[in-house]
Amino acid sequence: MLEIRFHGRGGQGAVTAAELLVGAALRDGLQGQAIPLFGAERRGAPVVAYARIGKDIKVRSGIREPDVVVVLDSALIRLVDVYAGLKKNGIVLINSSKSESNIKLPEGVKGYAVDASKIAVSHGLVLSGWPLVNTPILGALVKVTGVVSLNSLVEEIKARLPKGELNAKAAIEAYEEVSLIG
DSSP states (O other): OEEEEEEEEBTSOHHHHHHHHHHHHHHTTOEEEEEEEOSSOOBTSEEEEEEEEESSOOOOSOOSSOSEEEESOTTHHHHSOTTTTOOTTOEEEEEOOTTOOOOOOOTTOEEEEEOHHHHHHHTTOEETTEEOOHHHHHHHHHHHHOSSOHHHHHHHHHHHOTTHHHHHHHHHHHHHHOEEOO
C-alpha cells in the first residue's frame, strides 16, 4: 500500500489530483481512497488532500505518515511543514524549476522536481491566471513511484477532465521531464 499526501493551494487541483490517481488505480485493478481535507479554503490558501493506493486496503483513517509527499507549490515549503510525518526513506515530489537547487530535504528522503507550472502554461492549462499543475504533477508522480501505469493515468485524465487531451499531454511531458533533486 502506498499513502500519498498532496500539498497545494486552493485552485491548483490537489483534491482532483488525488481523485484522478485513485481512478487510475481502479483502472489498474487496484483499490484506492481519495481523502480531501476541507476547511475554509479559498483560491490560493493552503490545501491538503490524500490518496491511498493498494491491492487490499482495509484502513479507513486519515494518513498521518505518508510514503510520498507531493508539493504543488514550492513556496508552501516555507509556510507549512510539508515533511511532517513523512516516513523514513520517503519520497518528495515538488513542483519546482530545475534552477531551484536550494531545496532542503530531510535526511533519508529522496526528492524529485518537475516544473509542472511551466508545463501547464505551455499547454494552456490556466484558470483565472493560475496554472493547473495537478495533471503534470501526477505524470511525474507515476514516473517516480510506479504506483499506477501511465496509460491508466492518461485514460483517467481523458475520461474525467474537460480538456482531457491537453491534460494528458501535460502529464506525459512531466513524466518525461521529472528529475532527481541534488
